[in-house]
Amino acid sequence: MTELFRYFQKFMPLNPESLAALEKICSVVHLKKGDNLQYFGQTCRTIYFINSGVARIYYYKDGVDITESFSFEGDIIARVESLFTGNPSQKAIQVLEDTCFVAINAVQLFALYDSHPQIERLFRLIFEAGYVETVKRIESIQFHTAEDRYEALLLKPNLLQRIPLKHIASYLGITQVSLSRIRAIQR
Template sequence: MQTLLKQIKTLHPISKEAEKALLEICNEVKFHKGTDVQAIGHTCKTIYFVKEGCVRIYYYKEDIDITESFEFENAFVARAESLFTGKPSRKAIQAIEDSSLIAIDSNKLFKLFESHHDLETLFRKIIEASYVSTVNRIESLQFNTAEERYFNLIKDHSNILKRVPLKFIASYLGITPVSLSRIRAIK
């Protein structure tokens, strides 16, 4: 759990009591490469912190597997559209590598917000940061070419090519694996 606490410290330091209360609703879970952490149709009631490994959120659009996002070490993962609305998710979370995640029970967490103001502030900031990164992603999808998006991705995540299959990267960029191959062949 030390990695989680260390990461929290960089975002919004919390009191010892809040730390203790938080740890009580956390537990570590491990998943093998390729297995679903949470399945499609499940209502998201857990926020995960990636301690080791990496995961993706994916869904099916007309039988085609589409990767919505990747998360690596020290990132938080949840299916926002389910977690914040209480509706079942059409999306799943899957381990891309053998991964260790810290699972935080979201209902218990929201309860803790009432007694630990600093915990709510911490998670508000986490949500704000996620929000900013989705806004930036929209900008990229809206008017960058697939080629620009690909080269930006490997610039920001230099080791992603070693860790994530190209087929996942292709749908993440909004293109087919064939199209990605063409882009990669250029340079």
């Protein structure tokens, strides 16, 4: 829980009572490379913090596997469209290497909001930051070339060693052949 609580600290400090309440609704989950954390058609009822490893949210469009996002150590991952609506998701979460998560039960979390206003504020700040990241992702697709988006990905350390190129290409919205051309130019 140490890394998770450090993550919370980036947003705001919590009193010991709120930390203890959060710890009670958390559990540790370990998955092997290639496993799905959540499946297509499943309703998201858990928010995950990545202690170690890499995960992606993905979906299929016209039979093509498309990566929506990557998450690394120190990131939160959830299918928020399902979490907030209670509807099954058309997306899945897959781990790309052996991964350790802290799972936060969202139903129990939301129940804590009334008795622990600090927790409600903390998660509002976390979800606001996630929303801003989503808007930035949409704007990068709208306003930047695949080359620019690829360069931005390179700012994450060891990304190319940890993520298969087919997933990087789908995330960028290009073919693997186009990605190979971009990589050749970048060298």
